[in-house]
Amino acid sequence: MTPFSETFPSGANGDRASGRRPTMREVAAVAGVSLSTVSRAINDDPKVDPDLAAKVRDAVAMLGYRRDVTATTLRRADRLSASIGLVFDDVANPFHATLHRGIEDVARGRGVLAFAGSSDEDGERERDLVHAFLARRVDGLVIVPAGSDHGYLLRDRDAGVALVFVDRPPGFIDADVVLSDHAGGARAATAHLLVAGHRRIGYLGDRQRIHSAAERLRGYSEALAAEGVAIDPALVRLELADSATAAAATHELLSGDDPPTAVFAGQNLITIGAIAALRARGAQHDVGLVGFDDVTLADAMDPGLTVVAQDAAGLGRTAAELLFARLDGEAGPTRTVVLPTTLIARGSGELCPAVAR
């Protein structure tokens, strides 16, 4: 920006900068000590003479010096970068964003910063992201797995990269895992509807290749079996990936010969689709509904929406704690932590079956 900037004709972007960051060498010159002493002082080495440390502190303040962590990482014996990488389905998805925050809260306490990226549930994008993180020397990775084979991480795990998988287990690699109790939550939701007197309970599920979706279907089935209620395949609709499909499936279920008196929606978007269908039919006060995953405004609905809520922030915090334990040198066998879900009754799950059906 200054007229003299063209006196630095180095790289293509060489003239982007009109200033420079001060280096440790310059701090040493100003403080009148050696580079080694500056490094030690900045790293709070207790062996540094207090007077020299003060001189360094002054020089740092005067120059506005800030350490270059990338250079530090390159030279340190442990090669730690104080950075981690996070792979989500989508950073904008509320569940994943809350997970993100849980991880951040724990990382912040250790001065660790997080790269974040979205796989869009594509295994190849997951791997690309992971490789991009590793190229930037992250100390560890928290991954919501999209792909089904994580063998590509074996070499890096053996090189010391800490690894934690969240929400779904990884494939072909042994690593720490943090999960919600999907089956237990689905069991609780279904049992809740059974207690209200429902016997014909529809199930709307996501793609079964997704671990959590398969687990939730299992929970639904187990709860019915526990009460001796036979599973009617006509009441089960799977592979629903968005709200529109879920709404259509709901309409189909309710238009059948012997329709369900209640519906369990196996996921956020599915719940939204089910609500839309129920409202379109004016049936929201007649058909019971429990959804998996909580939603904003759930208690402002009419009736309020009963859900099974996951502790997304808790999943994130737990994942980060496992990750840092590994970085701290914990060497035991890998662990799988399962966090409980919570049923929140708000009205839609407490509707009783219509008498004259």
Added chain:
Amino acid sequence: MTPFSETFPSGANGDRASGRRPTMREVAAVAGVSLSTVSRAINDDPKVDPDLAAKVRDAVAMLGYRRDVTATTLRRADRLSASIGLVFDDVANPFHATLHRGIEDVARGRGVLAFAGSSDEDGERERDLVHAFLARRVDGLVIVPAGSDHGYLLRDRDAGVALVFVDRPPGFIDADVVLSDHAGGARAATAHLLVAGHRRIGYLGDRQRIHSAAERLRGYSEALAAEGVAIDPALVRLELADSATAAAATHELLSGDDPPTAVFAGQNLITIGAIAALRARGAQHDVGLVGFDDVTLADAMDPGLTVVAQDAAGLGRTAAELLFARLDGEAGPTRTVVLPTTLIARGSGELCPAVAR
């Protein structure tokens, strides 16, 4: 993990790793060429002999070599790290998370990765985060400003760090800014209620020190003035920071002598509080309501929630585009881009004032 790991007694974490990542030097040895040639081949330098390039490619594949971007950054003339830093109020906040995704989508196209962090609307945390990002040599920063003085960034801007502020303008620094048309959106919301016949329109606003909140109040005032409706201070409640406070303020407004026939809620959480209050009074079909910012399930409410929606993903994409334009060397004066909002009518904003009031 191997029994021999204690033969590396270097750092505290020195025995964490049982393997090592291959270096460029090892690739050179395997390929039988010099380090320089490997570097050139990996950087797709067209001057490298195709035969040698092929040898390098093979060695890279055989060793599973991946470049260390931090070392690259240290040595490159332009010092670019292909990383940027993002500061949000809260990565878990839906508006910010969507902003995040918009930025990611543009950055991904350039092979750039993003660090993300939450300021919790605390200026000091914002600055700490920014400094932590800069210590990791980010090329640029996208900041939703929490603090009011960003002079601390002047030196870094002059050193070539690209800077874009989103959602609110920065203080004491000249930089590119991307904003929603908060005043215009609020004007449209208020005008929409005026058209429905409302003359007594309550306003529920956030803390006025927040730029967007002040702008929204301005839009409300201007719309009333344009129709010759005097502003009644008794109908305006400001400094509402959460849903509970907003609900209480709504109750107060509606319990007054000459209550409003409609309410404009100046923000997400405020809207949720207003809905809760209206429902608690059974007034949701009588009192008009428009909220600023869209919400999940808004169309599943009864009545559907009319809102003024921001284009959060568009704000993010625009911010990233401005950032990369600067990194590409664009040197012109700083720009402020204002993105329009959209009014989405769903029912609550189209209720007419009760006749006998």
Added chain:
DNA sequence: CTGAAAGCGCTTACAG
């Protein structure tokens, strides 16, 4: 306790 020197993994003038 302090400093001079080596070197982390790369890129890039500089010769050839």
Added chain:
DNA sequence: CTGAAAGCGCTTACAG
């Protein structure tokens, strides 16, 4: 077109 050498900003044995 290729290689040997210097050096980015740091940390860390090694002497003193």
